[in-house]
Amino acid sequence: MxxxxxxxxxxxxxxxxxxxxxxxxxxxxxxxxxxxxxxxxxxxxxxxxxxxxxxxxxxxxxxxxxxxxxxxxxxxxxxxxxxxxxxxxxxxxxxxxxxxxxxxxxxxxxxxxxxxxxxxxxxxxxxxxxxxxxxxxxxxxxxxxxxxxxxxxxxxxxxxxxxxxxxxxxxxxxxxxxxxxQTDALTQLLDRSTLGHQLSLHTGESTIVLIDLDNFKQYNDTHGHAAGDELLVSFADALRWSVRQDDVVFRIGGDEFLLMLLGANHSDAEHVVARLRQRWTEVGGQVGFSAGIAAGEPDPLRAADRNMYAVKRATGAT
Known part of the structure; x- marks a missing residue:
């Protein structure tokens, strides 16, 4: 090598x-x-x-x-x-x-x-x-x-x-x-290439919020990929507006996003998610989203993923 x-x-x-x-x-x-x-x-x-x-x-x-x-x-x-x-x-x-x-x-x-x-x-x-x-x-x-x-x-x-x-x-x-x-070409958010490094860098001092758009595939199939891309860009803008100055935002998959809230606790993360819901409603978001929060977990990414899918099951979203 x-x-x-x-x-x-x-x-x-x-x-x-x-x-x-x-x-x-x-x-x-x-x-x-x-x-x-x-x-x-x-x-x-x-x-x-x-x-x-x-x-x-x-x-x-x-x-x-x-x-x-x-x-x-x-x-x-x-x-x-x-x-x-x-x-x-x-x-x-x-x-x-x-x-x-x-x-x-x-x-x-x-x-x-x-x-x-x-x-x-x-x-x-x-x-x-x-x-x-x-x-x-x-x-x-x-x-x-x-x-x-x-x-x-x-x-x-x-x-x-x-x-x-x-x-x-x-x-x-x-x-x-x-x-x-390191940047997602569509949303201009960080992609997952630096996620591992950021997680190890801020272990124990950040709260993770994993977000997945609800029924996005159905919206994409109904309105077309161009409309789906516009929706993702709008949601990325809403994320940027909702987080605090030092927080880090990633797009880690097609309609999956991750927030790394530095120095935040579970209550702070809930407040950020509430701000995001309000902002997403104000801009006329056409689909909902589910969010899983993990604070102080040994494996925050896995815990946030588990909590997010628990929310999806409770609301019947996909």
Missing amino acids: PRPIDPQPSTGRWHAIGLIGFLILVVLYGTVGAHAAYVAGSSVDVRLYWILGGATVLAGAVAVVGRIIGWHNKRVLLLGWPIASLVFTILVGSVDSDATRQLPGTITITFVYIGLTCPRWRSLVLAPLGVVAFVVGTGPHPGGVPPTAVTAALMWVIVAEVPAWLIAKLTQQTELLHQIA
């Missing part, structure tokens, strides 16, 4: 990528700085070692503490790695620009990471910090900010916003497809 494929790395994995990328940046700046000093026949500024070592220890500490207290699952904190990288570049460049001058592409990679992990327009917020990192890291610049810094900033925004826009669109389409897959 093939392994399921995630649409993109998880938040925790993106944090790991950010940490690894930051540590690679530390190694690169240290290596290039040492090589530049060797070529120039000078010694490496000791402050560079302090910055490199401090950044490594701090990044490791943040990663460990974040793992312990759950920061690694917070997507909003992914922006911290690009900020740390840009600030680190500024600090290294201010001490030893030879270590950063040959690696301006690291800033571009940082903005690519922003585009892959953060919501749209975050690159505009960090573009000024990127310009400072570029100017300090490639300095000194006696004439002030070089024109290439502005060009570079525009490029950074583009390389960040293009993937951010694409990911936002893909996420929106994925959510829409997910919603469509």
Whole structure:
């Protein structure tokens, strides 16, 4: 059986990528700085070692503490790695620009990471910090900010916003497809594909109401399938009107519906059913319905089904 494929790395994995990328940046700046000093026949500024070592220890500490207290699952904190990288570049460049001058592409990679992990327009917020990192890291610049810094900033925004826009669109389409897959096409209620998950999720804290339209088959045979579909849509609208804001409504069969009343007791469920009967009468419902309520049962679905058919037998409905 093939392994399921995630649409993109998880938040925790993106944090790991950010940490690894930051540590690679530390190694690169240290290596290039040492090589530049060797070529120039000078010694490496000791402050560079302090910055490199401090950044490594701090990044490791943040990663460990974040793992312990759950920061690694917070997507909003992914922006911290690009900020740390840009600030680190500024600090290294201010001490030893030879270590950063040959690696301006690291800033571009940082903005690519922003585009892959953060919501749209975050690159505009960090573009000024990127310009400072570029100017300090490639300095000194006696004439002030070089024109290439502005060009570079525009490029950074583009390389960040293009993937951010694409990911936002893909996420929106994925959510829409997910919603469509779980929605009954006729009534726009949830279908039974998520019923099991919802039941297990709210076990012990919800009351189940199972509803079946009375004599619907006879109505369908007499008036035609189009009229039957219109009746189902009208009943779904009445259900939506009758339930409370947090309740969940399913169409689980041809003329069978299920209400999951969150935090409700038997009396609350009876009140919802009464509201539904009143609403269904007001809109001119052409058939009746039977409802079975189950609250606090070990198997609420089976209990609601049993109670519903007891009502049908008592009223002679089918």
